[in-house]
Amino acid sequence: MILIYVIGILMGGGLLSLLLGQWNKNLPRWIALCTVLVGFIAFVFFWINQYHTINLRLTNTWMIDYRHDWIPSFGISFHLAIDGLSLLLLVLTFFLGILAVLCSWNDVKERVGFYYFNLLWILAGISGVFMAVDLFLFYFFWEVMLIPMYFLIGIWGSENRVYAAYKFFIFTQASGLLMLLAIIGLYFIHGRNTGVYTFNYFELLGTAIPPHIAFWLMLGFMIAFVVKLPIVPFHTWLPDAHSEAPTAGSLILAGLLLKTGAYGILRFVLPLFPEAAHDLAPWAMLFGVIGIIYGAILSYSQTDLKRLIAYTSVSHMGFVILGIFAFNELALQGVVMQLVTHAISTGALFIMAGMLKERLHTRNINHMGGLWTQMPQMGAIGMLFAMASLGLPGLGNFIAEFLILLGAFKANVLLTIMATIGLVFSAIYSLRIVQKVFLGPSERSDYISDFSFREIVVMAALTLSIVWLGLYPQPVINTVKLMVNKLAHIFPPENKNVQQENYQEIPLSTHKYLVKK
Amino acid sequence: MSGNDFFALTPLILLAGSSVLIMLLIAIKLSHRVIQLSSLLLFIVAFSSLIYIQKLLPYHIEPLLVIDGFSVFIMGLIIFSSLVVNILSYIYFEEKEESPKEYYVLLFLCTLGACVLAVSKHFVSLFLGLEILTVGLYALIAYLRVRHHNIEAGIKYLVLAAFSSAFLLFGMALIYLETGSMQFSMIAHSLTSLQSLSPLFLTGLGMMLVGVGFKLAVVPFHMWTADVYEGAPAPVTAFIATASKGGVFAVLFRFFIMIDGFRFKVVMLILICIAIASMIIGNLLAVQQKNVKRILAYSSIAHLGYLLVAFIPGSMMSIKALSFYLMAYFITTLTAFGIVTVLSNKETDAENIESYKALFWERPVLACIFSSALLSLAGIPLTVGFVGKFYILAAGLQSGFWITALILVISSVIGLYYYLRIITTMFAGQKSILPEEERANPVFYMVSIIALSVLSLLIIWFGVYPSGVMGSMEYFKLK
Numbered sequence: 002m003i004l005i006y007v008i009g010i011l012m013g014g015g016l017l018s019l020l021l022g023q024w025n026k027n028l029p030r031w032i033a034l035c036t037v038l039v040g041f042i043a044f045v046f047f048w049i050n051q052y053h054t055i056n057l058r059l060t061n062t063w064m065i066d067y068r069h070d071w072i073p074s075f076g077i078s079f080h081l082a083i084d085g086l087s088l089l090l091l092v093l094t095f096f097l098g099i100l101a102v103l104c105s106w107n108d109v110k111e112r113v114g115f116y117y118f119n120l121l122w123i124l125a126g127i128s129g130v131f132m133a134v135d136l137f138l139f140y141f142f143w144e145v146m147l148i149p150m151y152f153l154i155g156i157w158g159s160e161n162r163v164y165a166a167y168k169f170f171i172f173t174q175a176s177g178l179l180m181l182l183a184i185i186g187l188y189f190i191h192g193r194n195t196g197v198y199t200f201n202y203f204e205l206l207g208t209a210i211p212p213h214i215a216f217w218l219m220l221g222f223m224i225a226f227v228v229k230l231p232i233v234p235f236h237t238w239l240p241d242a243h244s245e246a247p248t249a250g251s252l253i254l255a256g257l258l259l260k261t262g263a264y265g266i267l268r269f270v271l272p273l274f275p276e277a278a279h280d281l282a283p284w285a286m287l288f289g290v291i292g293i294i295y296g297a298i299l300s301y302s303q304t305d306l307k308r309l310i311a312y313t314s315v316s317h318m319g320f321v322i323l324g325i326f327a328f329n330e331l332a333l334q335g336v337v338m339q340l341v342t343h344a345i346s347t348g349a350l351f352i353m354a355g356m357l358k359e360r361l362h363t364r365n366i367n368h369m370g371g372l373w374t375q376m377p378q379m380g381a382i383g384m385l386f387a388m389a390s391l392g393l394p395g396l397g398n399f400i401a402e403f404l405i406l407l408g409a410f411k412a413n414v415l416l417t418i419m420a421t422i423g424l425v426f427s428a429i430y431s432l433r434i435v436q437k438v439f440l441g442p443s444e445r446s447d448y449i450s451d452f453s454f455r456e457i458v459v460m461a462a463l464t465l466s467i468v469w470l471g472l473y474p475q476p477v478i479n480t481v482k483l484m485v486n487k488l489a490h491i492f493p494p495e496n497k498n499v500q501q502e503n504y505q506e507i508p509l510s511t512h513k514y515l516v517k518k
Numbered sequence: 519m520s521g522n523d524f525f526a527l528t529p530l531i532l533l534a535g536s537s538v539l540i541m542l543l544i545a546i547k548l549s550h551r552v553i554q555l556s557s558l559l560l561f562i563v564a565f566s567s568l569i570y571i572q573k574l575l576p577y578h579i580e581p582l583l584v585i586d587g588f589s590v591f592i593m594g595l596i597i598f599s600s601l602v603v604n605i606l607s608y609i610y611f612e613e614k615e616e617s618p619k620e621y622y623v624l625l626f627l628c629t630l631g632a633c634v635l636a637v638s639k640h641f642v643s644l645f646l647g648l649e650i651l652t653v654g655l656y657a658l659i660a661y662l663r664v665r666h667h668n669i670e671a672g673i674k675y676l677v678l679a680a681f682s683s684a685f686l687l688f689g690m691a692l693i694y695l696e697t698g699s700m701q702f703s704m705i706a707h708s709l710t711s712l713q714s715l716s717p718l719f720l721t722g723l724g725m726m727l728v729g730v731g732f733k734l735a736v737v738p739f740h741m742w743t744a745d746v747y748e749g750a751p752a753p754v755t756a757f758i759a760t761a762s763k764g765g766v767f768a769v770l771f772r773f774f775i776m777i778d779g780f781r782f783k784v785v786m787l788i789l790i791c792i793a794i795a796s797m798i799i800g801n802l803l804a805v806q807q808k809n810v811k812r813i814l815a816y817s818s819i820a821h822l823g824y825l826l827v828a829f830i831p832g833s834m835m836s837i838k839a840l841s842f843y844l845m846a847y848f849i850t851t852l853t854a855f856g857i858v859t860v861l862s863n864k865e866t867d868a869e870n871i872e873s874y875k876a877l878f879w880e881r882p883v884l885a886c887i888f889s890s891a892l893l894s895l896a897g898i899p900l901t902v903g904f905v906g907k908f909y910i911l912a913a914g915l916q917s918g919f920w921i922t923a924l925i926l927v928i929s930s931v932i933g934l935y936y937y938l939r940i941i942t943t944m945f946a947g948q949k950s951i952l953p954e955e956e957r958a959n960p961v962f963y964m965v966s967i968i969a970l971s972v973l974s975l976l977i978i979w980f981g982v983y984p985s986g987v988m989g990s991m992e993y994f995k996l997k
Contacts, residue, residue: 072985074992075912112879137908144899151938156945163942170938174898175931181908182927185915 003047004067004081004132007040007091008125015121022114033102033117037124041095048088048480055085055480062483064088071138076188076199080135085481086337087131090264093344094131096466097256098124101249103459104352108248108359109157116157119149123253130261134202136184139269140177143225143261147173150250150258158245159364165238165245172238176228183221187273190214206272219274219281226270229262230318232285233292243311244364248355251307255314255351256344263321263340267333267488271325275491282326283413289326290416290423292319297426301433306354306364309434310347313390316427317343317398323420324405328492332408333485334478335401341477342397342470346389349463350434353383356456357438360449366434371443376451380439382460389467391431392424397470526577526585528567529593530633536560537626544619554608557622561601561629568594576995581701582643583634588994591841592636592768595848599760600629602852605969606859607753608962613864614662614751621661628654628757632765639776641690641700644769648686648733651762652679658757659750671749678732678742686729692722702776715782723785727792733766736826737795740819744803747815752867755811756855759818760848767822771829771840775996780832789830793922796823797929804936811869813936814854817895820933821847827926828910831917838991839906839913845987846894846906846980853891853973857884860966871943878945883967885944887974894977896937897930902980 014036018029051064062084069079083091101120109116126146133139147170155166184200191208192198199205210218228235243251271278296316303309317339324336356379357372358364373380389396392403402424409417452460470477524531540557568590571577576586604625611618631651638644656679660672694700696719697708709715715723731739747755779785800819807813825847828839861868861884868874877885894903907930914923980987 070985071983072988074985074988141899144904148893148898152945155942163946166942167935167938171931171934174934175928178927178931182911182915182920182923185908185912185923188912189916 011121011125015118019114019118026113029114029117037095037098044092077137078135081132082134085484089480090131094127100459101252105249119153122149127257135200137200140181153250154246157247162245165241168238169242172228176225179221180225183218186218215274215277219277222270226262226265232288233295236315240308240311244307251351252348256348260340266325285326286323286416289319289323290419293420293423297423301430304365304367306366310350320405323409327409327412329408330489332405335404337481338401342401345467346386349386366437369438370441373439375449378452384435387431387435391428395471397467400474523579526574529564532564533626533630537623540623553619558604565597582640583637584639585637589637593633596632596761599848599852603753603757606856606966610753610859624654624658632761635765636768639702658754662751667749671746674742675746682729682732685725689722689725706777730770734822736792736822737799744812744815748811752859756852759851772996793823793826794925797925801929801932808871809869827922828913835913835916837994839909841991842909843906846902849976850891850894856970857888874943876947887970889941890974890977892937896934900981902977905984
C-alpha cells in the first residue's frame with residue numbers, strides 16, 4: 002500500500018499546491034517540500050527495514066506487490082511492485098525531489114503553484130515508472146511524466162525554451178508510441194499462446210515469441226529506452242532540453258528521467274527478450290562506446306556550461322549501455338552504481354550551473370573564470386564534483402565505471418579498451434570546467450555572494466552521498482544484488498574459463514529467472 | 519406498424535416532432551431564450567427516450583430500420599452532441615444574428631437525419647437519412663449571412679454534397695442491379711457464395727465509397743473540409759465534425775459488417791489506402807495552419823483515418839474500438855469547438871491562433887479545458903483519447919494490421935506538433951489580444967462553461983477509468 006500512497010501523496014500535493022498557489026506564493030513551496038520529505042522518509046525507513054532481509058529471499062525478489070483491477074476486459078490491472086532496483090531508484094527519486102524543490106526555492110517567482118504542481122507530477126510519473134509491473138500501467142506513467150516536464154521546460158525555461166520543449170516532447174512521445182505498439186504486440190502473442198490476455202509483467206515473462214518477431218518487439222521497447230537514456234544517434238533532444246530547462250528541471254532530467262531509460266532496459270528488455278537482446282548486444286555496446294567518446298568530445302567543445310554538462314551525461318550514459326549489454330553481474334552492478342552516482346554528480350553540477358546563472362546571468366564559461374577567489378566554497382565543491390565526474394577514486398563514480406569496465410572487459414575486450422579511452426576525455430572536460438569557471442584570471446570585479454544556507458544544505462547532502470558511495474558502496478550493491486544476480490543468470494557466460502569466480506561477494510544462486518508463475 | 523414499432527421509434531419521432539413544435543413556437547413569436555430552452559428540453563427528452571427503448575433491443579422494423587445496442591449508442595452520441603451544440607449556440611448566435619430561432623429547427627432535422635443513418639439497414643433509409651442531414655446542413659453552414667466565408671462555405675458544401683449524393687445514388691443503383699436488393703442483409707445473402715466481387719458490384723461499391731468518403735472527409739475527398747469548417751459558425755462546425763460524421767460512419771460500418779466486405783482483398787486495399795492517406799495527409803496539412811478551426815478540420819481528417827484503422831479488421835474488437843473511439847472523438851471535438859465558440863466575439867470567431875495567446879493566465883479555466891481536449895486529440899494518457907487510441911491499436915494489431923498501426927503512430931507524432939503549438943501559444947506571453955469585453959449574457963456564458971467543464975471532466979474520467987463504458991460495449995453486435 003505504501004506505493005499507492007506515495008503516488009497519491011505526490012499527485013495530491015501537486016493539486017494542493019496548484020490550488021493554494023492562487024492565494025499564497027510561499028505555501029506551494031512548503032507543501033512540495035513536505036510531500037517529497039514524507040515520501041523520502043517513508044522509503045528510507047522501508048529500505049532500512051528491508052535491508053537485512055533483502056538477500057535472504059531466494060525465489061522472490063519482490064518486496065511489495067499491490068494489485069487492483071483497472072480495465073479487466075483487457076487484462077489491465079493497477080499493479081505495482083518493487084524489488085531492490087526499484088527501491089533504490091525510488092529513494093534516489095525522492096532524494097533528488099527534495100533537492101529539486103530546494104533549489105527552485107527562490108528561483109521561481111511566477112506561477113509558483115503551477116510550477117510545483119508540475120514538479121510533483123513529474124516525480125509521481127517517475128515513481129510510477131519505477132513501480133509499475135503492468136505494461137499498460139508502465140506506459141501510462143511513462144507518458145504521464147512528459148506533459149508536466151513539457152510545461153516545466155516550456156514555461157520556466159530560458160530563451161530557447163519552446164523549441165527545446167517541443168523537441169523533448171516529440172522525441173520521447175514518438176519513441177514511446179513505438180513501445181506501445183510493441184507492448185500490444187507482445188500482449189497478443191502471449192494471449193494467443195496461452196489464452197490469457199494480460200499486461201501483467203510476471204505472466205508475460207517467458208512468453209515464447211518467434212525470433213524474428215521478438216527482435217522487432219524488442220526494438221520497439223529499445224527505441225523508447227535509448228531515446229530516454231540517450232544513446233548517440235537519438236541524443237539530440239538532450240542538450241537542448243537540459244540547457245533550456247530551469248535548474249530543477251535539468252536536475253530531474255539528468256538525475257531521474259535518463260534513469261528511467263536504463264531501468265526500462267534492465268526491467269523489461271533483458272528479461273522479456275533475452276535472445277533478441279543477446280543478438281543486439283555487440284551493436285548496443287558499440288553504440289555505447291561511440292556515445293562515451295562522442296559525448297566527451299562534444300562536451301569539451303561547448304562554451305555553454307549547462308550544455309557542457311548535458312553532453313557529459315551522454316558520455317556517462319554510454320557506460321550504462323555498455324555495462325548492461327555485457328550481461329554479467331559485475332557490469333550490471335556497475336550500471337546500477339552508475340545510475341545512482343551519475344544522478345548525484347551530474348545533478349550537483351547542474352545545480353551549480355543554476356546557481357552561477359542566478360549570480361552571473363550567463364551560462365557562457367568564457368565569461369566566467371577566477372570565481373574561486375570570490376566563492377571559495379562553491380569552488381571547492383565544484384572541484385569535488387568535477388573530480389567525481391571524471392571518476393576519481395574515492396568518489397562514487399569511480400566504483401561505477403570501474404565495475405562496468407571490469408565486467409565489459411570479459412564481454413568485449415576491444416570495445417572496453419576504447420571505452421577506457423573515454424575516461425581520459427572525461428578528465429579533460431572535467432578539468433576544463435574547473436579551469437574555465439573557478440581558476441584563471443578573474444573576469445569580474447563586482448561582488449558575488451557565496452553559498453547561502455539553503456545552498457549549503459543542498460550541496461552538503463550531495464557531497465556526503467557521493468563520498469559515501471565512493472567509500473562504502475556496499476549498501477547499494479547489496480540492495481540490488483539479488484535482482485542483478487537473477488538478471489545475469491538469464492545470460493550464461495559463453496566462456497566458462499573466465500567466469501567471475503574472483504568476485505566473492507555475490508553468492509551465485511541457482512534458481513532460474515524464468516520461473517513460471 | 520404495430521405499437522411496438524412506434525415505441526421503438528420514439529427517439530426519431532420525438533426529434534421530428536420537436537422540429538415541428540419549435541416551428542410552432544417560433545410562429546407565436548417567443549423569444550430566443552425560450553426557444554433555446556425548450557429545444558434543450560426536447561433534446562433531453564429525446565436523449566432519455568433512448569434509455570426507455572433499451573428493453574426492446576434488438577428490434578427490427580422491416581425492411582428499413584434496425585434498432586440495436588450499437589445504433590442506440592450512436593444515436594445517443596449524436597443526440598448528446600446536438601444537445602451540447604444547442605447549449606453553446608445561444609451565446610454564439612444571440613450576439614451575431616437577429617433571427618437565430620430557425621436555427622434550432624434545422625438542428626433538430628439534422629440530428630434526425632444523423633440518427634436515421636445510425637439505424638438504417640437499407641439503401642432507401644440510408645439515403646433518406648443522409649439527405650435530411652445534408653439539406654439541413656446547407657442552411658446551417660450558411661446561417662450567418664453577413665459573413666463572406668459563411669456563404670462561400672455553404673455553397674461549397676452544397677455543390678460537393680450534392681455531387682457526392684449523386685455518386686452514392688449511382689453506386690446504390692449498380693449494386694441493386696447486381697444483387698436485386700437494397701437491403702443490406704439481402705445483398706449479403708447474394709454475396710455469400712462469391713469469392714471475389716463482380717466488376718459491376720465493385721464499381722457500385724467504389725462509387726458508394728466516393729459518396730460516403732466525401733461526407734466523412736477522408737483523403738482524397740477532403741478538399742472541402744477546411745474551408746467549410748472555417749466558414750461555418752463554430753457550433754455548426756462542431757456538429758459537422760461530430761454528429762454528421764458519426765452517423766455516416768455508423769451506417770458504413772454496419773453495411774460492411776453485414777455484407778462481410780472484409781473478405782474481399784480489393785476493397786480492403788482501397789480502405790487501407792484511404793486510411794493511410796487520411797492519417798498522413800490530414801496531419802501534415804494541419805502542421806502549417808495558423809487558424810484553429812482549420813487545424814481542427816485537418817485533425818478531424820486524421821481522426822477519421824484512425825477510425826478506419828479500427829474499421830479495417832472488421833472483427834468483434836473493431837466494433838468496440840470504433841464505438842469507444844467515436845465517443846472519445848465526440849466528447850473531445852465538442853469540447854474543442856466549444857472553447858472556440860465561447861471565445862468568439864461579435865465580429866469574428868476565435869480562430870486565429872494568436873487570439874489564444876496567454877489564455878492560460880487570463881482565463882485559466884478555459885485554457886485548462888482546451889488543453890485537456892487538445893491532449894486528448896493528441897492521445898496523451900489520462901485522457902479518453904489515449905484509451906481510444908490504445909483500443910484502435912489493439913484492434914488493428916489483433917488482426918495483424920501492423921502497417922496501419924505503425925502509420926497511425928507515426929502520423930500521430932506529427933499531429934502532436936500542432937496540438938502542442940496551440941498549447942504553447944496559450945501559455946506564451948503575458949497579454950491577450952482579445953479585448954476583455956462585457957458578456958451580454960453572463961448566465962448563459964456560465965452555463966456554457968459549466969457544460970464544457972463537464973465535458974472535460976468526462977475526458978479525464980473516461981481516460982482514467984474506461985472500464986465502465988467498455989463494459990456497456992461488450993454486447994454490441996451488428997449481424
